[in-house]
Amino acid sequence: MTWTIDESRVRPFLTAAERHDVPALLWNAPQPDRSFSGPEDTEVPDAGRPPQARKHFKDFKDGKDRKDGKDGKDGKEVKEMKEMKDVKDTKDGKDRKDTKDNKDTKDFKDGKDNFDGAMAPPGPAAVVRQAQEPPAVGSGGMQRFAAAAELPGDGPEEAAAALRASRINRLLRRRGVII
Amino acid sequence: MSSSEAPGGALSGLVVVADPEDPVAIEVRDFVRDSGREATILDVFDAAQLFSVTVDGPTAVVEPALPMFLRLPGPPLRRISFDAEFQLNECLAHLWAVAALTPAPVINRPEPGGLGTGVSASAALTELRAGVPGGSPEIFSSRPYGPPGEPTDGQGTQWWVQDLDAWTTRPWPELPDALAPSADSSGPYRARWSAPEPLFESVVVLGDRAWRSSPADLDHLGLEGRSTEIVARLGLQLSAVVWRLSPDLAQAWPVVVEPFPDVEQLRMVWLGLGPQLVKVLFP
Structure with missing residues (x-):
């Protein structure tokens, strides 16, 4: 049996012009403010700055080599060993890949279970962070981060002090205590 | 947008x-x-x-x-x-x-169950899904709510209340105007135990690789390996796990899993993460 569509009866829900307005319609409507409070944060997010003024990931250094997420003070050999250790520690194919044993299939039955009603896990747009720390400006900024990172770490108290002074701690604490 | x-x-x-x-x-x-x-x-x-x-x-x-x-x-x-x-x-x-x-x-390939992840706005539920036992009790309420008894070992000694509308967190029973129910701040609220002055570490995970964000010597805690396991159980590929550490750095508890880490978190580990990301996307 042949089946034809009467094109004259097919109408899109939205015209092309309306479709391009949909993102603005959906996300720019008045919604509760989701930004973090922090009186000292007044920087405008990078996205609004012209490309040449933006700092890129590759321009940021925490004053040390973070290639393998470990302290870069060791030599190449030790670094390689550490990298192998990283892989060994983080790769446990049996325990990690077999996620079925750790999944409650009911939780993953449909998308609704993963979005807890009004308390939906937010996408990146909803988790709006307060303005970021001022980006590093040339070597001065890198030296500032290096100074914050290279506090003496001998003993748990000193190590805790170094952690508390680290950039990540300051960033997370500025957003409020995470619970 | x-x-x-x-x-x-x-x-x-x-x-x-x-x-x-x-x-x-x-x-x-x-x-x-x-x-x-x-x-x-x-x-x-x-x-x-x-x-x-x-x-x-x-x-x-x-x-x-x-x-x-x-x-x-x-x-x-x-x-x-x-x-x-x-x-x-x-x-x-x-x-x-x-x-x-x-x-x-x-x-962030979708799971069979949907586009969402195993991460919930409830940290307790996320911990359950991630197979991480014994976190702090968590209370969601329409008004600020005090602690439900005494904390157990490791949960911290301070009850914190978070305003989910203003996204501020204050120690109980301190409730400045921002948290007092008012026309401007009506909650809802979420509360949990933590330390009075908590220490945090963030671990960014990509697949089976992980990078800590701070230079502190925390190898003994194995945060990278623990983070990759948590992230895998939640069906994520790229995410950040925030850990709370005890003052003596002997213990660590996962506090939040962020399925969409922000640019500041990723920048701190970009020297390792960036090249690995390109390798994963273009094998």
Whole structure:
């Protein structure tokens, strides 16, 4: 049996012009403010700055080599060993890949279970962070981060002090205590 | 949300499906381009129109088969237009199929259960799904709520109350105006135990690789390995796990799993993460 569509009866829900307005319609409507409070944060997010003024990931250094997420003070050999250790520690194919044993299939039955009603896990747009720390400006900024990172770490108290002074701690604490 | 870089011709390279203003999407696109590959950012609507899924017998073919990086926006908090929301859901459904079926690498590939992840707004529920036992009790309420008894060992000694509207956190029973129920701040609230002056560490995970953000000597805690296990159980590929550490750095507890780490968190580990991200997307 042949089946034809009467094109004259097919109408899109939205015209092309309306479709391009949909993102603005959906996300720019008045919604509760989701930004973090922090009186000292007044920087405008990078996205609004012209490309040449933006700092890129590759321009940021925490004053040390973070290639393998470990302290870069060791030599190449030790670094390689550490990298192998990283892989060994983080790769446990049996325990990690077999996620079925750790999944409650009911939780993953449909998308609704993963979005807890009004308390939906937010996408990146909803988790709006307060303005970021001022980006590093040339070597001065890198030296500032290096100074914050290279506090003496001998003993748990000193190590805790170094952690508390680290950039990540300051960033997370500025957003409020995470619970 | 501005319009995305809707392509005029055939695409190759990485497709980042995100809000075109998303700083992470912009940085990833630029980094991939700097490494000599092509990359573009498309919003949900343009990305959905780019791909087609053809079912041929027992197989489904996705065209074009391009590496993807999904940073899909959360649903709008309020429904403004039924038609617009319908179109959004149609596009998301199509992208779900595309990202799930494509043989190309996908960061944040959807799980069979949906586009969402195992991460919940409830930390306690997330811990349960991640197989992490024994976290602090957690209370969601319409008004600030005090602690339900005494904390157990390791939970911390301070009860913190978070205003989920203003996104501020205060120690109980301190309730400044920002947290006192008022016309400007009506909650809801979420409360949990933590330390009076908590110490945090963030671990960014990509697949089976992980990078800590601070230079402190915390190797003995094995945070990288623990983070990759948690993230894998939650069905994520790229995420950040925030840990709370005891004052003597002898113990650590996962506090929150962020399925969409922000640009500041990723910058701190970018020297390791960036090249690995390119390797994963372009094997």
